Amino acid sequence: xxxxxxxxxxxxxxxxxxxxxxxxxxxxxxxxxxxxxxxxxxxxxxxxxxxxxxxxxxxxxxxxxxxxxxxxxxxxxxxxxxxxxxxxxxxxxxxxxxxxxxxxxxxxxxxxxxxxxxxxxxxxxxxxxxxxxxxxxxxxxxxxxxxxxxxxxxxxxxxxxxxxxxxxxxxxxxxxxxxxxxxxxxxxxxxxxxxxxxxxxxxxxxxxxxxxxxxxxxxxxxxxxxxxxxxxxxxxxxxxxxxxxxxxxxxxxxxxxxxxxxxxxxxxxxxxxxxxxxxxxxxxxxxxxxxxxxxxxxxxxxxxxxxxxxxxxxxxxxxxxxxxxxxxxxxxxxxxxxxxxxxxxxxxxxxxxxxxxxxxxxxxxxxxxxxxxxxxxxxxxxxxxxxxxxxxxxxxxxxxxxxxxxxxxxxxxxxxxxxxxxxxxxxxxxxxxxxxxxxxxxxxx
Numbered sequence: 001x002x003x004x005x006x007x008x009x010x011x012x013x014x015x016x017x018x019x020x021x022x023x024x025x026x027x028x029x030x031x032x033x034x035x036x037x038x039x040x041x042x043x044x045x046x047x048x049x050x051x052x053x054x055x056x057x058x059x060x061x062x063x064x065x066x067x068x069x070x071x072x073x074x075x076x077x078x079x080x081x082x083x084x085x086x087x088x089x090x091x092x093x094x095x096x097x098x099x100x101x102x103x104x105x106x107x108x109x110x111x112x113x114x115x116x117x118x119x120x121x122x123x124x125x126x127x128x129x130x131x132x133x134x135x136x137x138x139x140x141x142x143x144x145x146x147x148x149x150x151x152x153x154x155x156x157x158x159x160x161x162x163x164x165x166x167x168x169x170x171x172x173x174x175x176x177x178x179x180x181x182x183x184x185x186x187x188x189x190x191x192x193x194x195x196x197x198x199x200x201x202x203x204x205x206x207x208x209x210x211x212x213x214x215x216x217x218x219x220x221x222x223x224x225x226x227x228x229x230x231x232x233x234x235x236x237x238x239x240x241x242x243x244x245x246x247x248x249x250x251x252x253x254x255x256x257x258x259x260x261x262x263x264x265x266x267x268x269x270x271x272x273x274x275x276x277x278x279x280x281x282x283x284x285x286x287x288x289x290x291x292x293x294x295x296x297x298x299x300x301x302x303x304x305x306x307x308x309x310x311x312x313x314x315x316x317x318x319x320x321x322x323x324x325x326x327x328x329x330x331x332x333x334x335x336x337x338x339x340x341x342x343x344x345x346x347x348x349x350x351x352x353x354x355x356x357x358x359x360x361x362x363x364x365x366x367x368x369x370x371x372x373x374x375x376x377x378x379x380x381x382x383x384x385x386x387x388x389x390x391x392x393x394x395x396x397x398x399x400x401x402x403x404x405x406x407x408x409x410x411x412x413x414x415x416x417x418x419x420x421x422x423x424x425x426x427x428x429x430x431x432x433x434x435x436x437x438x439x440x441x442x443x444x445x
Contacts, residue, residue, distance in 0.1 A: 015039050017095070018172060020193075031097045033105060040102055041140035042093035043133055045070065047148030049088045049113050053416065055151050062088025063152060066115035067198060069175070069190045070094045071128070077112065077175040077282055081192035084115075096133050096141075104141060107133045113150045114189060116200045117158035121150055124275070124385035126418050127438055129357065153385065153417075161201045162225040166234035168195040168211050170218060177281040178236070180207040180223070181269040188270060188279055198230075211236045212267055214283025215297040217243065217334075244298040244332035248305060248339035250289055253317060254346045254433070261312050261344060262287040265295055265303035268329060274387040276316065276327075276437060278304055302331045305339050317343035318424060318431035348372055348423055348435045351403055353442035358418065361442035365408040369440075371398055372425035372433055379426060380406055385418040394426075413444035 015022030015029035015037050023029050023039035032038045049068065051061035066084040069077045070092060082092035097105040110128035113121045122128045129147050136143045155161070168176045173195035179188045184205035191197040191211070199209070202225045211218030217239035223231050246265060264285045266278030284303070286293050305328040307316060316327075328339045351368035353361040367380065375397045382391040391410025398404050404423070413419060420441045424434040 028093065028095075030095060033097065033099045038098060038102075040096075040098055043096040043104060043136050043141045043143065045092045045094055045109075045111070045131065045148050046142055046144040047090060047111075047150065049084050049090065049115065049150045049152060051118075052151030052153045056416065060151075062086070063115050063118065064088060066090070066113050066118075066150075066152070067189065068092055068111060068113045068150070069192075070109040071112050072109065077177065077190040078109070080174060081190055081196075094133070096136075104133050104136055109133070111148065111150060112190065113152060114198075114200050115152055116163060117161070118152035118154055118201075119385070120187075120201075121152055124387055124418065126358070126385060127441070155201060158201070160227050161203060162227055163198055163200045163202060163230045164207065164209060164223050164225060164234050165196070165198040165230055165232050166209075166221070166236065167191075168197060168218065168236045170195070170211075170216050170236075170238040172216075175282045176211045176213045176216065176218070177267065177279060178209060178211050179267055179269055179279070180209045180225075182207045186269045188267075203227075209234055209236065210301065212281035212284075212299055212301060214281065214299070215243065217241055217299045239300070241300070242334040243296075244300070244334050245336040246295045246298055246303070246305060246330055246332060246339050247293065247336060248328070249292050249341040250307065251341060251343045252290060252314065252345075253343055255314065260288050260290045261307045261314050263289050263293045263295065264306050265298065265330075266306055268302040268304055271304045272387050274383065274389070277306065298332045298337075300333050302329065304329055305342065307342075307344050313347050313436075314344045315347040315434055315437060317345040318434055319345075321430050345433055348425060348433050350435050350439040354420070354440045356439075358441040358443060360445050362445045363413070365413070365442065365444075366405055367408065367421045367423065367440070368403055368405045369423045369435055371401055371404050374427060374432060375425035376428055377426045378404065378406075379424045379431070381422045381424075382408065382410055383420050383422070390419070415444050417444050418442070419444060 017029045027039040028042045049063045049066040054061040064086045068082045068090045082090040084090045108130035168191040173191045174193035176191040178197045180199045182205045184203040189197045189199040204227045210220045218236045219239040223234040264280045271278035330339050349370035377397045424431045
């Protein structure tokens, strides 16, 4: 017997989590511990999307028409897309595994939000905090707390951008990553369960629009964007041909606690060279990797092969004098692709600011990190939220100290804006390690 919540009518005996069939109105089909499925009231995340520059005011400015989606532990979109109302409010049902009694099991999701005229969250340096599904309360269960309020930063010259919308016409289109690509720039959106998508904030240009998700080939479409307008009806149809795979090997060197990581495929056009990360489609991730990896069901496209960003005490090896430290770029076209080998190394621990997550840092800011005993010096960089370097300097190595500190001496930082400091240890002129990819982030005060 499948576990189902109580109802006046007899519960159905079978249901499908993929097709969301077999449940009564008001219920969803969820996985149940033990390998079965059951019908339950959905777990819902509720919150608001607001202008981040007004969050410290008495009445933060709501953003209407923002798209909000839940993402898994690798940032790949899941479930449906919610759209905010004129008060910036959204309500988003998310999948939640239950036990036989209907109790929500432990799992963590993060949120993504997109809106016209605003920078996507998370993006740049800003990362989304995990939301624990077991914090849901009430009947039906709801999660509403500070982590479900999302602040978006306005883009400069927003009137110069347009958008593209349409439908991804494939089975199980919910969560497909849609990327509009052009020499003028790129942006992405997430398809909802019906396949509908919108890609915001595109400079005027001609775009190739592509859809990405494990197990699905999607034919690209072309679209032209004019400033201030929405180009509608750009539908993406199911493609033919076999899926590919990406294989390779990962070497962990000089580990100081981390022994395994995850490997992901990031869409090449979304890759940020400065930040070293890009957008990962649904399903293009393998975890618990310490040596060889194999990512299957890969749709046609060009990707960067990356170690996932999990604050796992490991970073990509920056020593360019060694072999297998270049970023791997692969083009998949319906066949297995041997990507080669790349290395990760033990990370330098961040002490402050941002040792665990983004934190407010009062001026004057002093950066503190654990000493790398192998170094002869350090390069220190500060980036703004968009990945633009705002300051860099070097310093000689230290000895006899567990931690290294350096006061910030660059241009004035903008209050409420996000920044990240990165320390790279050097042996002579060769980089040998650096601080974690997602740490060292702070909010200027």
